[in-house]
Amino acid sequence: MCVAPAVAFATGGATLSTLTGLPYLLCTLIIGIFIFVVAVFGTDLVRKVASVLSVCIIAGLLIVYIPNIIAGAVRCWKRIYDAADFCFDHSWSGIYGS
Known part of the structure; x- marks a missing residue:
């Protein structure tokens, strides 16, 4: 159950970092916040x-x-x-x- 979110964070962070040139950790944090907001507001x-x-x-x-x-x-x-x-x-x- 922990692998899917980890893959989403890592892949999203790496992709966003490659596209924007921002640091990987910042991009991973942005992806994490996005996933958190989507999860909070329901199905x-x-x-x-x-x-x-x-x-x-x-x-x-x-x-x-x-x-x-x-x-x-x-x-x-x-x-x-x-x-x-x-x-x-x-x-x-x-x-x-x-």
């Missing part, structure tokens, strides 16, 4: 915060993954095209000159 607030964070996480994943999937597909199609182009001799067609 309704916890559900709302969890819902908002879930939507943010999913949106962030989509923002990162969709461009990478598209870029990977473009590279894949380029390799397929280059491989197919390499397999055929186009000298007879006049495409590449005489």
Whole structure:
């Protein structure tokens, strides 16, 4: 039961410290205060915060993954095209000159 809050404090503190450049202990304290305030105001607030964070996480994943999937597909199609182009001799067609 102590591991989950410790992981939340440590991960949140490290992430916030990396993003803002503030000291790790200060960021961990900020995360701890946030978790304490959310816990004090009950389950309704916890559900709302969890819902908002879930939507943010999913949106962030989509923002990162969709461009990478598209870029990977473009590279894949380029390799397929280059491989197919390499397999055929186009000298007879006049495409590449005489």
